[in-house]
Amino acid sequence: MLLFYVAVLPLPVKECCLENFWQRLRKGIFPKRKITAVIRVVLHLGLVQGNLEPDQDECFRGPSPFTSLPVREEMIAKYSNLPLESHNISLTEHSNVPVEKNITLKRPSNIQLICQFTTSRDLNSVNVTWKKGDELLKSDVINATGNILYTQYTFTIINSKQMGSYSCFFEEEKEQRGTFHFKVPELHGKNKPLITYVGDSTVLMCKCQDCFPLNWTWYSSNGSVQVPLDVQMNDKYVINGTNANETRLKIMHLSEEDQGSYWCHAVFQLGESEDHIQLVVLSYLVPLKPFLAITAEVVLLVAIIMLFEIYTQKKKKQQDEGKEFEQIEQL
Structure with a gap:
C-alpha cells in the first residue's frame, strides 16, 4: 500500500521523507481515510507546518496550493x-x-x-x-x-x-x-440625531467599551466626502478626551452650516473602526413656528366667528325691520 502512495507523488522525494512518512503513518498521525485523502496528506507532507524540521522541507519541492x-x-x-x-x-x-x-x-x-x-x-x-x-x-x-x-x-x-x-x-x-x-471593536456614538441651536456650543462623544485605540480622528461630511477636522487651523473645534477609550469634539458658535454628519475614527493594532453622529442645528424661530401656527389658527377661527355673528345680527335686524314695515302697511 505504501508503494502505491509513493508512486503517485509528482514531486521529487528523498529517502528521509519516506521513512518520516512511514513513522507518522504507524503512529496514527494521519487519519485513516480514503486513499485520495491520504495521498493529499502525503503530497503536502513536507509543507505541513510544525511536522517537519527545516532541513526536512527539502524532501519536497514545488509550489503549494x-x-x-x-x-x-x-x-x-x-x-x-x-x-x-x-x-x-x-x-x-x-x-x-x-x-x-x-x-x-x-x-x-x-x-x-x-x-x-x-x-x-x-x-x-x-x-x-x-x-x-x-x-x-x-x-x-x-x-x-x-x-x-x-x-x-x-x-x-x-x-x-x-x-x-x-x-x-x-x-x-x-x-x-x-x-x-x-x-475590531465597534465605536458607540449617539444613535439619535443631536439637536442644538444657532449660536450655541455642543459636544459630540464617541466611546469604545473596554478597549483603548491608538489614535482618534474626527471628520465632518455633508455628503459622501469626509473632511478631517483640523483643530490647529480652526479654533471653532476642540478635541479632547478624559479617558483613552473615548474622544470628545466640542463645536463652538454653531451655525446652520455646521449641521451634518460627524465621524469619529479609531485606529487599533488590528484595524480601524468608525461611527457617526448626526448634528441638527436649528434657528430660534424654529421652536416658535408651531406656536405661531397655532396662534394664526386661533386668530382665524375668532375672526370667522365674529364675522358670522355680525352677519347673523345684520340679517336678524333686516328681518325685524321688514316685519315693522308690514305692520305699518296693514294699519
Whole structure:
C-alpha cells in the first residue's frame, strides 16, 4: 500500500521523507481515510507546518496550493506571550444554512478555531478543509469521536491583514460551512440625531467599551466626502478626551452650516473602526413656528366667528325691520 502512495507523488522525494512518512503513518498521525485523502496528506507532507524540521522541507519541492498566514508554528512560538483565544462552531448534516460567529478582537492574540461536525454517515467519507476568504489553508488536526468529527485551525493574528473570515468546510453529500468573522471593536456614538441651536456650543462623544485605540480622528461630511477636522487651523473645534477609550469634539458658535454628519475614527493594532453622529442645528424661530401656527389658527377661527355673528345680527335686524314695515302697511 505504501508503494502505491509513493508512486503517485509528482514531486521529487528523498529517502528521509519516506521513512518520516512511514513513522507518522504507524503512529496514527494521519487519519485513516480514503486513499485520495491520504495521498493529499502525503503530497503536502513536507509543507505541513510544525511536522517537519527545516532541513526536512527539502524532501519536497514545488509550489503549494495552500496559503500560509504566515508560518503558523513559527508565529505562535515567536508570540507565545500573547493571550490564547479559543472559539468553536457546531454543525450537523441537517444544517440548512451556514453557521457564523462574530468575534471582536481587541489586541494581537493566538487563535484556536474548532469546528465539530455531527453525522450519521461514515466519517471517512467526509472531506474537511479550511479557508480564509477564498484561499485554502493548511490544517492537519482532524479527530473523530463516535459520530462527531473535529477539526482545528491554530494561528496568530498580529495585524489587520490576518483579520477577516475563516471558514471550515465539511463536504459529504452536501457541503456544510462554519465561518468565524474577526473584527475590531465597534465605536458607540449617539444613535439619535443631536439637536442644538444657532449660536450655541455642543459636544459630540464617541466611546469604545473596554478597549483603548491608538489614535482618534474626527471628520465632518455633508455628503459622501469626509473632511478631517483640523483643530490647529480652526479654533471653532476642540478635541479632547478624559479617558483613552473615548474622544470628545466640542463645536463652538454653531451655525446652520455646521449641521451634518460627524465621524469619529479609531485606529487599533488590528484595524480601524468608525461611527457617526448626526448634528441638527436649528434657528430660534424654529421652536416658535408651531406656536405661531397655532396662534394664526386661533386668530382665524375668532375672526370667522365674529364675522358670522355680525352677519347673523345684520340679517336678524333686516328681518325685524321688514316685519315693522308690514305692520305699518296693514294699519
